[in-house]
Amino acid sequence: MPIPFQCSVCGFSALVEDAMAGRPGKCPECDAALRIPPLSAEEVTRKKETAEQARLAKIADELKPESKPTPEKPSKEAKLLASINEKMASVEQDVRRTREHVGCLLWIVIASIALSFIGALMQLGRY
Numbered sequence: 803m804p805i806p807f808q809c810s811v812c813g814f815s816a817l818v819e820d821a822m823a824g825r826p827g828k829c830p831e832c833d834a835a836l837r838i839p840p841l842s843a844e845e846v847t848r849k850k851e852t853a854e855q856a857r858l859a860k861i862a863d864e865l866k867p868e869s870k871p872t873p874e875k876p877s878k879e880a881k882l883l884a885s886i887n888e889k890m891a892s893v894e895q896d897v898r899r900t901r902e903h904v905g906c907l908l909w910i911v912i913a914s915i916a917l918s919f920i921g922a923l924m925q926l927g928r929y
């Protein structure tokens with residue numbers, strides 16, 4: 803943050819960079835040799851605090867990914883697994899349905915064979 807300073811000779815005021823604090827300089831207006839005022843104790847403390855906060859924020863950012871227990875959206879693998887499970891369930895249902903149909907057909911076939919067998923026996927009985 804730039805620091806304000808005022809030329810003691812001509813009264814010209816300007817803002818200079820932090821890095822210039824406490825260093826000798828020259829007034830751009832009257833060319834008088836000046837000393838840029840050093841950072842005040844308050845500013846030094848604030849700077850330190852800001853640096854500390856930035857450091858802590860950086861650490862917090864670095865820790866964030868590890869502290870996340872589960873990703874918010876399901877992973878590709880989980881989605882794939884879910885779709886496979888769904889397919890398996892539908893296939894199982896199809897198999898069950900087909901079995902029921904086959905069972906029905908089997909009874910119809912047995913019944914018709916039995917009927918024709920009975921019919922054949924009756925016809926044989928006539929002779």
Ligand SMILES: [Zn+2]
Nearest residue numbers: 809812829832
């Ligand atoms: Zn000056």
